Amino acid sequence: MRLLLAALLCLASLPALADSYLTRQLNHPVPGGVAVLDLGKAPSAPEAFYDGKPVLVVKEQANWRAIVGLPLSAKPGAQSIQVREGAAQRSLSFGLGSKRYPEQRITLKNQRQVNPNPADLARIDKELAEQTRAYRSFSPNTPSNLLLDRPVGGKLSSRFGVRRFFNGEERNPHAGLDFAVPAGTPIKSPAAGKVILIGDYFFNGNTVFVDHGQGFISMFCHMSKIDVQNGQVLARGEVVGRVGSTGRATGPHMHWNVSLNDARVDPAIFIGAFEP
Missing domain, CATH: 2.60.40.1590 (Peptidoglycan hydrolase domains)
Known part of the structure; x- marks a missing residue:
């Protein structure tokens, strides 16, 4: 027994x-x-x-x-x-497993941000290639932390994976996490890393990519101000820039993408806010 x-x-x-x-x-x-x-x-x-x-x-x-x-x-x-x-x-x-993501319907006054003209499309293609290269970066460094800090305080206003309809037309799902915070709020790096790309893009506005190591990458966009330089090494918690509404945005907010092995994943996983 x-x-x-x-x-x-x-x-x-x-x-x-x-x-x-x-x-x-x-x-x-x-x-x-x-x-x-x-x-x-x-x-x-x-x-x-x-x-x-x-x-x-x-x-x-x-x-x-x-x-x-x-x-x-x-x-x-x-x-x-x-x-x-x-x-x-x-x-x-x-x-x-499977997961069902909700829908979000957004009205934009600028029709070009829904259906870009040929010149816009040429710019978008060039910018997409630049950002894709950044997402595919793979440095040998081990990330300082995998459980990330929130880049800003404030409540979550739009979650990852939401199917988005702009002026009734479906576009790419929401690839990041939005925080409802005022313009000018400092955005802090959620882990140590290196700035690998800075740009002012058609959809993303003022944008910064931070490589945390081994393909673990944060992207912040729609910023009103960028406070770092390309190639700069950042400590955990160091200010990257300020919240804004540049690019395709209906108002000030902090948009944060997280990428692993060139796959955009839900940032909420890394801050203990994932919803199954």
Whole structure:
């Protein structure tokens, strides 16, 4: 009887042992979410790839974890990453759940921000290519923190993944998180990082990209003022710029994108505000 009781206690403890702090905090494997995968123990960091793109890998206690960004376009069902440890390679499978995102309808006075003219489209294409290169940056540095600080205070005004209709016409889903704060409010870097791109863009207005390490990237836009320079190294909490309403915006707010392995994911995951 004692042996049976001991065996049952051991079995009951297995999920807790297999769990991890990062898994509990960040693992939300849905489109637009994050999958935290256990890569096991190894003398040095394994390399991981999802959809052919390098993935953030960090060490938690004795085990390596892959922190995988899942794009909104990802299909629910079986997914996998490729793991490389020296000459050895393997595939690691995981399940992707589903999530339904709400709709948002916005009225804009400037019709060009809904249906840009040919000159606008040429500018937009050039700006998109520039920003895509920034999102695909992959520096070797380990992020200073994965549980991020809020860049500003204030309430969330528009959540990630919302299907957006401008003047009745559907456009790309909302790829970030909006905070309702006054113009001029300081925007602080949620983790240490390096400024890798600054621009004044058609849709995003005044914009700053901060690389936190290994493809973990923050993007802030619609700013009234930029307080950093390209290539500048930032400490956690350092001011990046000021809240504004430049670009396609109906009023002052702070818009924040978070990207992992070139997938825009829900920033709410990293500040403990995720809604399933």
